[in-house]
Amino acid sequence: MPFFTTLAILGGGYLLLIVALLVADVAYTTPGDFRHALAKPEIQSAIRLTLMTCTVSALMSLWVATPLGYSLSRFHFRGRWVIDLILDVPVVLPPLVFGLSLLILFHIPIAGTNLESLVQTGLGYRVTYQPIAVVLAQFSVACAFAVQTMRVAFDQIDPRAEMVALTLGCRRSQAFLRVVLPQAWRGVITAFTVAWARSLGEFGPILVFAGTTRMKTEVLSTSVYLELSVGDLEAAVAVSLLMVLAAMLVLGIVRLLGVERTR
Amino acid sequence: MIALRDVSIRSGSFVLSGIHLNVPTGQYAVLMGATGQGKTTILEAVCGLRSVIAGQVLIDHVDMTRWKPANRGIGYVPQDLALFPTMTVREHLEFALRLRRASRAVLHERVEELSHVLGIEALLPRGVQHLSGGEAQRVALGRALAFDPHVLLLDEPLAALDETTRHRLCDLLRSLQRSRGLTTLHVTHSRHEAQWLADCLFVMENRAVSERALTELASLAPQTESPGGGAAQR
Numbered sequence: 001m002p003f004f005t006t007l008a009i010l011g012g013g014y015l016l017l018i019v020a021l022l023v024a025d026v027a028y029t030t031p032g033d034f035r036h037a038l039a040k041p042e043i044q045s046a047i048r049l050t051l052m053t054c055t056v057s058a059l060m061s062l063w064v065a066t067p068l069g070y071s072l073s074r075f076h077f078r079g080r081w082v083i084d085l086i087l088d089v090p091v092v093l094p095p096l097v098f099g100l101s102l103l104i105l106f107h108i109p110i111a112g113t114n115l116e117s118l119v120q121t122g123l124g125y126r127v128t129y130q131p132i133a134v135v136l137a138q139f140s141v142a143c144a145f146a147v148q149t150m151r152v153a154f155d156q157i158d159p160r161a162e163m164v165a166l167t168l169g170c171r172r173s174q175a176f177l178r179v180v181l182p183q184a185w186r187g188v189i190t191a192f193t194v195a196w197a198r199s200l201g202e203f204g205p206i207l208v209f210a211g212t213t214r215m216k217t218e219v220l221s222t223s224v225y226l227e228l229s230v231g232d233l234e235a236a237v238a239v240s241l242l243m244v245l246a247a248m249l250v251l252g253i254v255r256l257l258g259v260e261r262t263r
Numbered sequence: 264m265i266a267l268r269d270v271s272i273r274s275g276s277f278v279l280s281g282i283h284l285n286v287p288t289g290q291y292a293v294l295m296g297a298t299g300q301g302k303t304t305i306l307e308a309v310c311g312l313r314s315v316i317a318g319q320v321l322i323d324h325v326d327m328t329r330w331k332p333a334n335r336g337i338g339y340v341p342q343d344l345a346l347f348p349t350m351t352v353r354e355h356l357e358f359a360l361r362l363r364r365a366s367r368a369v370l371h372e373r374v375e376e377l378s379h380v381l382g383i384e385a386l387l388p389r390g391v392q393h394l395s396g397g398e399a400q401r402v403a404l405g406r407a408l409a410f411d412p413h414v415l416l417l418d419e420p421l422a423a424l425d426e427t428t429r430h431r432l433c434d435l436l437r438s439l440q441r442s443r444g445l446t447t448l449h450v451t452h453s454r455h456e457a458q459w460l461a462d463c464l465f466v467m468e469n470r471a472v473s474e475r476a477l478t479e480l481a482s483l484a485p486q487t488e489s490p491g492g493g494a495a496q497r
Contacts, residue, residue, distance in 0.1 A: 160345035166332040167310045167339040169362040169410065178358075182349040 022244065029237045037238035042214045043223060047242070049131060050219040054199040054250075057138035061146035061195035062188065069150025069191075070176065074159060090144035099137055099205030103128065106209075133210035134217055138199035145198050146191040153187020154180070193254045200247055220246070264288045265309060265414055265448055267472075270318035272301070272308050279304060280317070284465060284472050288323065288413075291440050291447045293457040295483065296467030302450045303342065305472070306416045309448065310337045322414055323446075338407035338445075342418040344399055346391040352378075352402050353387040359410035377405045380439065397428035401435075408439065415440070417449040421456060433459045454480055 037043050072083065090098060106116040106128050120126050127133050157180060165175040181188075203221040210217040212226055220243045227236035264287055271280040279301045286292040296302050307313040309320055311332035320328045327335050347355060356374045365373070378384045381401040386394065391402060400420055407415060417436070421429045437460055440447050451457060457464060457480055464475045466483065475483075 158343075158345065160341060160343055161347055163312050163332075164339060164341060164345045164406075165347075165358075167312065167335070167337060168359040168406065169333045171333060174362065179347050183347075 022241075025237050025241050025244075029234060029241060033234040034238045034241070037227075037235045037242070040235070042218060042226075043235075043239060043242075045215045046218045046220050046223045046239075047246075049134065049217075050200065050221075050243075050246070053131070053134045053138055053219060054196050057135050057142055057199045058146075058192050058196040060135070060139050061143040062150075062192050064143050065146035065150040065191050065195075066181075066184075066188070068147050069152075069187075070154050070180070072147070072151050073154035087144055087147055090141045091148070094204065095141055095202060096204030096208060098141055099208030102133075102137060102140060102205060102209045128209065129211040129213065129217060131210070131217055134206050134219055137205035137209045138202045141202060141205060142195040142198040146195040149191040149194050150184070150187055153184045153190070156187075157183045189254055189257065193251055196250055196254075197247055200243060264321070264323050265292075265446055266319075266321040267305070267309070268319040268321065270308065270320060271316045272304055272313055273316050274304055274313060277301065277304070279470055282318070282472055285474075286446055286448055286463065288446050289444045290462040291437070291445075291449065291460050292463045292465060293461035294448060294450045294465045294467065294472070295452065295454075295457060298452075300467040301470055302467055303418055305467075306339070306418050306448065306450060309414075310339045310416055311335050312339075336410070336412050336414070338410075338412035338415040340400075340403045340407050340415075340417045340420050342420075342422065342450075344403040346394075346399060346403060346406075348390075348392060350391065351387070352383060352389055352391060352394075352405075355391065355402050355406040356387075356409050358406060363410060373409060377409060381405050381435070396424050397432065400424065400432060404436075404439075408443075411443075413444075413446060415445045415447045417447065419450055419452070422452070429456075436460060454483065 068087075072080070072087075106119075107114050110118075116126065116128055125132070127136065161183075162170075162175040162179050165179045166172070170178065201221065203225065206212075206217070206219060206222060207225070212218055212222045214226070218226065220239055223239045224236045224243075227233075227239060265284070266286070267282050267284040270282040271278065272282070273279075282305065284294075284305070294302055294305070304313060308315050309322075311327070311330060315328050318328070319326050322335060322337065347358070350358070353374060356377055357370050360370055360373055374387070375384075378387055381404060383398065383401050383405065386398060386402070391399065394402065404420070420436075421432055424432065433456060436447075436449075439445065440460075449456070449460060458477075461477060461480075464477050464480065465472050466475050
């Protein structure tokens with residue numbers, strides 16, 4: 001079989017599967033189902049919370065992933081493999097287990113109290129089963145993916161330029177901010193996108209750590225679950241399609257911004 | 264003045280030790296030697312990018328062995344130029360001056376003067392991605408000279424250029440060095456460049472530096488010369 005035909009069959013088969021899944025969803029639902037789902041106050045609340053929490057957790061991931069990715073890319077020190085190993089945990093661990101671990105972390109007794117009580121005393125609000133738990137659950141997993149992305153981005157930048165910047169009068173931080181970071185903007189956009197998309201798709205840890213209280217901690221991924229559990233398959237499919245649209249919209253906007261920057 | 268006194272440098276398993284070198288103030292020194300001897304390592308130790316494990320690095324009689332690269336005030340043009348891909352030519356020339364919080368007037372004046380001397384006025388608004396070899400060399404040189412250093416380090420700056428551009432840049436380097444009284448250390452494989460530029464000559468052999476008379480240039484061992492250069496240096 002000719003080479004290009006083989007490539008087309010293997011690659012095209014997978015593309016076809018994705019398109020078929022989306023087409024099946026679209027065919028199953030009607031504009032009426034869509035309008036009905038969107039009219040529900042619970043779904044509207046879930047949309048708002050989803051957009052907010054995904055954006056916050058993606059920004060938090062970027063804030064952590066940039067320095068961590070840079071450190072792992074540039075500095076070679078003893079015991080670095082331990083950090084690599086720890087960062088692989090959120091990637092390989094089932095997300096549900098991650099949520100369970102968060103729940104245990106916040107409630108395990110520490111010197112007669114626990115982290116949940118400490119946060120409540122110190123900051124004045126609860127975490128578990130609250131909207132902030134949604135962000136924490138999303139961030140815990142999404143950040144690891146953002147770190148990997150930023151690390152690869154920094155690996156691709158020649159360290160010589162920042163060395164020269166040091167001889168021109170830069171402190172390390174100035175060389176990073178003025179020379180390295182502007183070169184890593186593509187990586188920053190990709191890391192944000194990956195973290196946002198990952199947060200959007202997160203379900204297990206949110207279910208366990210934040211719960212599925214309607215109008216409070218319900219996000220779109222849990223909406224699908226809730227609608228399914230009450231037997232409203234049409235609404236579940238409509239919400240699923242809504243997630244696809246939201247993801248495509250955000251990815252499109254971010255990619256567009258990236259293209260504009262290149263011009 | 265650039266002086267290395269009994270300097271030892273380690274780079275992984277590569278070690279240079281007992282390095283002595285003295286370039287008097289305002290002199291143009293050329294350092295030659297076969298690939299892999301450690302010429303680039305020496306330049307990096309002088310500008311502070313590689314730490315010295317023993318000995319002293321003196322610049323204008325000040326012991327800068329433990330100083331950070333930013334505080335040494337040394338202009339450095341590496342072999343790969345390492346231009347900043349996201350900046351324009353103008354931003355390269357302004358870079359060191361902005362770090363020193365130069366006023367707008369000073370920025371304008373210095374950029375105008377440097378770009379005129381280097382012949383890159385027309386390139387100022389352009390990015391550095393599509394510059395020719397000679398243009399990129401001039402930008403790297405301008406970036407290193409913008410903050411008016413007393414000492415300039417050049418690592419095979421003309422290796423990848425054609426003959427005509429190489430001659431032009433040799434003339435430019437010589438006139439810049441004389442007009443600014445720069446103490447210059449220039450690493451090269453080219454005997455021709457050394458003849459053209461050097462006030463004093465150093466040769467690296469068996470990982471040791473020795474000063475030679477300029478008259479010895481013609482009789483230098485062939486392995487110290489590698490026209491075209493381009494190979495990665497230690």
